[in-house]
Amino acid sequence: MIPTDITQYSALHASFISDVNQLLASYIDENKGRVLALGPDYLNLSPDEAERNLQLYRMVNKFTVPSKSDQIRASTSVEAMFDYDSKGLTNFDEKYVQDRYLRLQLQKARFNLQKLLKNFKLDFTNFDMPTGETYVSSGGNVSVFSKLSDIKQWVCSAECFDLFAKICYNSPALKYAAKQHMKTLGLKHHKYSNAFTAFEYFTYKLKHVVTISEVSRITTVPKNKDTDRVILCEPMCNMIVQRCIAKALVSFINKNFDLDLYNSQQVHGALISMAENATIDLKNASNSNWLSFIRWYLKDTKLLTLLEKSRIATVEYKDTFHHLNMIAPMGNGFTFEVMTLILLSITREFDSFSHVFGDDIIVDTHVASDVITLLCDCGYVVNNSKTFTNGRFRESCGSFYCERYLLSFDIKFCNNVAEAIATVNKIHYMSQVNNAFVGLHKDLLKVTPTLLLGYNGIKIPYLLDPRLAYTPTGYSTVTSICNFQLSDYVLCTRLYLSRRVRRIS
Numbered sequence: 001m002i003p004t005d006i007t008q009y010s011a012l013h014a015s016f017i018s019d020v021n022q023l024l025a026s027y028i029d030e031n032k033g034r035v036l037a038l039g040p041d042y043l044n045l046s047p048d049e050a051e052r053n054l055q056l057y058r059m060v061n062k063f064t065v066p067s068k069s070d071q072i073r074a075s076t077s078v079e080a081m082f083d084y085d086s087k088g089l090t091n092f093d094e095k096y097v098q099d100r101y102l103r104l105q106l107q108k109a110r111f112n113l114q115k116l117l118k119n120f121k122l123d124f125t126n127f128d129m130p131t132g133e134t135y136v137s138s139g140g141n142v143s144v145f146s147k148l149s150d151i152k153q154w155v156c157s158a159e160c161f162d163l164f165a166k167i168c169y170n171s172p173a174l175k176y177a178a179k180q181h182m183k184t185l186g187l188k189h190h191k192y193s194n195a196f197t198a199f200e201y202f203t204y205k206l207k208h209v210v211t212i213s214e215v216s217r218i219t220t221v222p223k224n225k226d227t228d229r230v231i232l233c234e235p236m237c238n239m240i241v242q243r244c245i246a247k248a249l250v251s252f253i254n255k256n257f258d259l260d261l262y263n264s265q266q267v268h269g270a271l272i273s274m275a276e277n278a279t280i281d282l283k284n285a286s287n288s289n290w291l292s293f294i295r296w297y298l299k300d301t302k303l304l305t306l307l308e309k310s311r312i313a314t315v316e317y318k319d320t321f322h323h324l325n326m327i328a329p330m331g332n333g334f335t336f337e338v339m340t341l342i343l344l345s346i347t348r349e350f351d352s353f354s355h356v357f358g359d360d361i362i363v364d365t366h367v368a369s370d371v372i373t374l375l376c377d378c379g380y381v382v383n384n385s386k387t388f389t390n391g392r393f394r395e396s397c398g399s400f401y402c403e404r405y406l407l408s409f410d411i412k413f414c415n416n417v418a419e420a421i422a423t424v425n426k427i428h429y430m431s432q433v434n435n436a437f438v439g440l441h442k443d444l445l446k447v448t449p450t451l452l453l454g455y456n457g458i459k460i461p462y463l464l465d466p467r468l469a470y471t472p473t474g475y476s477t478v479t480s481i482c483n484f485q486l487s488d489y490v491l492c493t494r495l496y497l498s499r500r501v502r503r504i505s
Contacts, residue, residue, distance in 0.1 A: 012449050013417040019447035020420045021413060025065055027440050032060045039384060042402070043391030050393060050402040055430050055437070059411040061224050066413065074220040077228035078317050081218075081287060081329065088325045089290035089379045097377045105349045106374060110297050113345040116256050117301040120248065122163075124170040127244035130333065134236040135217055147236055148177040151184070155211045156237030159309045164210070164237040165203045167244055174240075175202075181209045210237060218317040218329075230287075232331030234312050241310040242333025245303075249337040257344055261337070264357040265397040271355060271362050272394035272401040278368035279396045281386035282375070285359030286330045289339050290379045294327055297342060307338065346378075347371055360396045365389055407433055421452060422486035445492060450500045454489035 036042070036053040045053065097103040129144045136152050147153045156164050168174040187205045196204075213235055220228035234242070250261050260267075271277050282288065298304040307327065315322050315329075328335050336358050343361060347354035350367040363371050368389040372382050388394050393402045400406040409426040412419070424444045431437035445453075492500075 012451075016447060016449055016452070017414050017417060017420045020423060020444060021065070023440065023443050023447065024059075024063055024411065024413075024423070028060050028063055031056060031436075035060045038386065038395070040388075042393045043388065045393070045402070047402045047404050047406070050400075051406040051408065052434050052436065054400055054406055055408045055434055058408050062410045062412050064222060064224070064413055073226075074228045075318075077220055077223075078218055078230055080227075081230045082317075082322050084284060084287055085322070085325050088288070089292045090325055092290065092293040092296045092379070094296070097374065099373065102370060102374045102377065105370075106346065106378070109346045109349045112349075113341075114298070114301055116252075117298070117303050120252055120301070120303050122244055122248050122306065123251075124166045124244065126247045127167060127171075127240055128247065128333075130236060130239035130243065132231075132331070133219065133233045134239060135213060135215070135233055136236070137217075137233075148174070149180075151181050151209065152211075153236045154178075154181065154209050155213050155235035157214050157235065157310075157312055158212050160238050160241050161207070161210065161212070162203075163241045163244075163306070163309060165199075165206055167240060168206060169199050169202050178202075178206055178209055182206075185209065214312065214314060215321070216312040216315045218315050230329055232312075232315060232329045234328075234332060238310055238312060239333045245306050245310060246334040246337040249303075249334065249341055253337075253341055253344065257348065259344065259355065261340065261357070264355065265399075267355060268357055268360060268362060268397040269399035269405075272396050272399060273405070275392070276365055277362050277394070278365040278389040279387065279394050280361040280363065280368060280372060280375075280389070281383040281395070282359040282361075283381045283383035285339060285380065286328075286335050287326050288380045289327045289335065289342070290325060291327045292325070293379055294338070294342070307334065310334075343375070346374065357397055362396060417452075418487040421488070421490050424448060424490045425486045428491055445490070445496070448490045450497075450503075452490050453492050453497050453500060455492055455494045455497050 035057050038054065038057055042050050042053070094103055094106060097106055129147070132142055133140075134147070134153060135155055136150075138146060138150070138153070168178055182205050185208055187208055216232050216234045219231050219233055221231055223229040253259050253261060272279060294307070295304065298307075311328050311332065313324055315324060327338065340356050340358055343359070344354065344356040347356060347361060347363050350371050351363045353364070355362045361371070372387075372389075376382065386395050394400070400408060407429060409430065411423060411426060414420040414423055424441075427437055427441045427444055431441040
């Protein structure tokens with residue numbers, strides 16, 4: 001029967017989402033006992049074995065049914081972060097690096113980077129608006145308009161205010177929004193004294209709009225079935241300054257290291273296919289950028305001054321305050337770019353072709369051991385489950401390679417119909433190379449409403465290697481659906497769809 005009103009459509013979609021989640025949960029319960037966790041054991045597997053195990057591992061590791069225990073898991077994750085931070089580096093000296101050769105490499109990396117940073121400067125017109133929640137919760141309404149129009153969101157730390165004022169003055173959109181708030185507060189334009197510039201007068205009025213705060217708040221988002229990812233929600237004005245610094249760092253890295261951060265993930269995907277490359281991943285990387293090390297490494301640079309002025313040193317969680325030893329956890333506007341710059345400048349002393357994207361590092365296998373040792377001396381922790389310095393298995397930036405690229409997906413709990421459609425299609429693609437998913441895919445198709453089904457000639461690129469193409473059995477390749485998105489509709493064959501249509505007509 002075909003739905004005739006919006007209520008029936010909503011009920012149909014809700015039932016579909018529920019059925020998909022139930023089928024996935026049942027499948028995971030039945031198969032979680034044979035999961036092989038990602039790590040060194042994959043080095044001894046054949047490509048087919050590695051692909052099958054990887055598919056099941058990513059499915060079991062990411063799929064979590066929401067429950068009341070989520071709040072406990074969130075609190076536990078935050079407490080673990082606070083504990084990790086309190087035990088981190090509070091002081092750094094190059095003598096901590098005991099190996100003389102590695103100490104020399106670190107000194108060279110520091111000297112060369114500080115030399116390059118003499119020309120570092122901000123472009124006050126180039127920044128991103130923060131995309132998520134800020135220190136002042138907006139209840140999920142995180143659009144740019146809602147943030148700029150709500151004066152409560154205009155929060156900044158005292159040290160960061162002057163930097164924010166320069167960005168605000170040089171951005172037509174921010175400047176307009178600020179002036180609207182000034183009018184609301186009755187700060188009408190008056191002819192100012194010749195003793196003050198237009199910017200100084202604007203800054204004077206902006207101080208009445210912006211609220212000063214020296215604290216950020218902490219929230220969490222699911223990371224995997226066991227832990228949450230701790231996210232920092234900073235004042236909006238600080239985050240704008242941080243994103244301005246981040247954009248300047250992206251340009252700096254591109255100019256001085258010939259690395260385009262916007263396309264680095266694709267480059268990493270290509271580099272893991274080369275046997276001479278080792279992949280290094282860091283555990284808890286965002287929380288391991290220790291301020292003491294960064295102060296030593298970037299000493300007397302303008303960049304260090306900007307970082308310290310724009311960061312918030314104190315965070316709040318459930319009326320508990322914690323002073324950070326790290327420069328900032330995830331959620332800060334420049335954490336990713338600063339981490340990339342530091343790691344890249346260090347690894348380039350060992351391998352002039354090294355590539356870094358956040359905490360994902362690729363270096364030549366011959367220097368991987370030295371790089372790992374030095375990074376550990378600088379306070380970082382290597383993630384052995386994602387670090388591969390020998391053998392044929394490699395992983396970086398979500399791509400996996402073992403003599404060929406491996407097809408796998410993160411399978412997560414579905415919260416809406418788009419996620420449910422995408423998940424069914426992920427299972428479909430995996431079922432084409434792994435018979436263990438064939439039965440699950442058939443069951444998922446059975447609970448899929450006919451109105452969400454579709455077919456087309458299909459020929460998808462086999463992940464990142466343009467020389468390889470994977471064509472699912474039973475599909476025509478006359479046409480291409482390169483613009484197809486996983487959440488567009490549930491893929492099926494023309495024959496299957498025609499049978500379903502006849503059944504309801």
